[in-house]
C-alpha cells in the first residue's frame with residue numbers, strides 16, 4: 001500500500017484525500033491551522049458562528065462528479081440554490097438592484113436605466129454560454145505536461161473566440177451595454193476572481209453565464225463549513241488521521257524524491273508520495289527555495305486581491321428588506337478599481353460585500369440577533385504591509401454601511417473580529433495576504449500556472465488555488481481530480 005502525506009486540509013486537500021483513499025492509498029494529513037478547511041473555515045465566537053471565507057459557489061455538479069468518483073451514496077452536506085443571487089447598491093442612492101436568475105424579474109430591475117435590457121443580456125449570455133461549453137472540457141478540466149501541449153490545446157479552441165482573449169471583461173461589457181449600472185454590476189464577476197474588470201480577460205464573462213443561467217449560485221444548509229465537517233466525517237470513517245497545529249517547514253530528500261516532510265518541531269512525516277495543498281507558488285518559494293520563485297519573482301507575479309474581513313454579531317435584527325448577499329459600490333468604479341490594489345486610494349469610501357449569515361442560517365446567531373460577514377478587497381502586503389490602521393478602516397466601513405442600511409451598527413455590535421491581510425497570510429500561509437492566490441491572467445493559467453507536479457521531486461504533487469485549474473471551491477474540486485489523475489498515472493490505482 002502506498003502512503004501519502006497531504007500538507008494542508010483545504011478543500012483541494014480534503015477532496016484529494018477522499019479520491020486517493022477510494023483508490024486504496026493510505027492517507028494522513030498535516031495542517032498548520034488549528035482546524036481543517038483552509039480558507040473554507042469557520043469562526044465561533046460569543047454565541048455566533050461565521051464562515052471565514054467563501055459564502056456561495058457555482059458548478060455544484062463538480063461536487064456530484066466527486067461524489068460518484070469516491071463512491072458515496074450521497075454528499076455529506078446539502079446545497080441550497082440562491083434565487084436572488086445578490087443585491088447591489090451605489091453610494092448616494094436608495095435603489096438596490098436585485099440580481100435574480102429569473103430573466104423577467106432581472107429585466108424589470110434594469111428597465112429604467114438600460115433600454116432593451118433583456119435582448120442585450122440574452123445576446124451577451126449566449127456568447128458566454130457558447131464559449132463556456134466549447135472550452136470547459138477541452139481546456140479547463142485537463143492536465144498539461146508542458147506549455148507546448150497547452151498551446152496546442154488552445155489552437156483547438158475555435159478561432160472566432162480569439163478576440164475574447166484580447167478584450168477585458170470591461171470592454172466586453174461596453175460592447176453589449178450602455179448604462180454604467182449594468183456594466184459595473186455585471187463586471188463584478190472579475191472581483192470574484194480577485195481582480196478588476198479592466199485587467200481580467202473577457203473569457204471570464206463565462207462567470208456571468210454560470211451565475212445567471214447554467215448552475216446558478218448555491219450555499220450550504222447550516223453554513224458553508226458543513227462541507228468541511230461532512231468531508232472530515234467521511235475521511236475519519238476511512239481511517240485518515242489529521243494532525244493540526246503542524247506546519248511543514250522543511251523536508252528530507254534522497255535520489256530525486258522527498259522521503260519526509262519536516263514540521264516546525266522537527267518531527268519527520270515519512271511517506272511514498274506527498275501532496276502539497278499549501279499555496280503551490282508559496283511552497284516552492286518558501287519551503288523548496290526554488291530560484292524561479294524567489295521573493296523578487298514572486299512579487300512580480302500577479303496576485304489576487306487581499307481580503308479585509310469582519311465578523312460581527314449584532315444584538316438586533318436588520319430590516320427585512322436587506323437581503324442575504326449585498327454589494328455596496330461607490331461612484332468612482334474605474335478610478336477605484338485602478339488604484340485600490342496598489343494602495344493608491346484612501347479606504348474611506350470603500351467598496352465591499354456583506355453577507356447576513358443569519359438570514360439563511362438562523363442558528364448562526366442567538367434569537368433576535370444577526371451575524372454579519374463583511375469582505376472589503378484591499379491591497380496585498382506588497383503594496384500595504386502596515387495594517388496598524390485596521391480599526392480606522394473597519395470604522396470607515398461600518399459608518400458607511402450604517403448610513404446605507406439605516407441602522408447604527410456601532411450601537412448593536414456585541415461581537416467583532418477583524419482579519420486584515422496580515423491575519424490571512426499568517427493563518428494559512430497566503431503569499432503577502434493575497435486572498436485567492438495567483439491571478440488568472442492569460443500568462444498565469446493552464447500550462448503557465450504552477451504545475452500540479454513538482455519539477456524536481458517526482459513523488460511530490462500540488463492541489464489548490466494557485467495550481468491548475470485555479471481559484472474558488474469548484475476549481476479546488478476539479479484540481480483534486482486532476483492531481484489524482486497524475487498520481488494514479490504514476491503509481492496506479494492500488495486496488496481498482
Ligand SMILES: Cc1cc2nc3c(=O)[nH]c(=O)nc-3n(C[C@H](O)[C@H](O)[C@H](O)COP(=O)(O)OP(=O)(O)OC[C@H]3O[C@@H](n4cnc5c(N)ncnc54)[C@H](O)[C@@H]3O)c2cc1C
Nearest residue numbers: 008010012032038039053054055056248278464465472473
Ligand atoms: C475571503 C474569501 C472569500 C472567498 N469567497 C469565496 C466564495 O464565495 N466562493 C468560492 O468558490 N470561493 C471563495 N473563496 C476562494 C476559496 O476559499 C478558495 O479558492 C479555496 O477554499 C481554496 O482551497 P485550497 O484547496 O486552495 O486550500 P486552502 O484553503 O488554501 O487551504 C490550504 C491549507 O494548507 C495549510 N497550509 C499552508 N501551508 C502549510 C504548511 N506549510 N504546512 C501545513 N499546512 C499548511 C493552510 O493552513 C490551509 O489550511 C474565498 C476566499 C477568501 C479568502
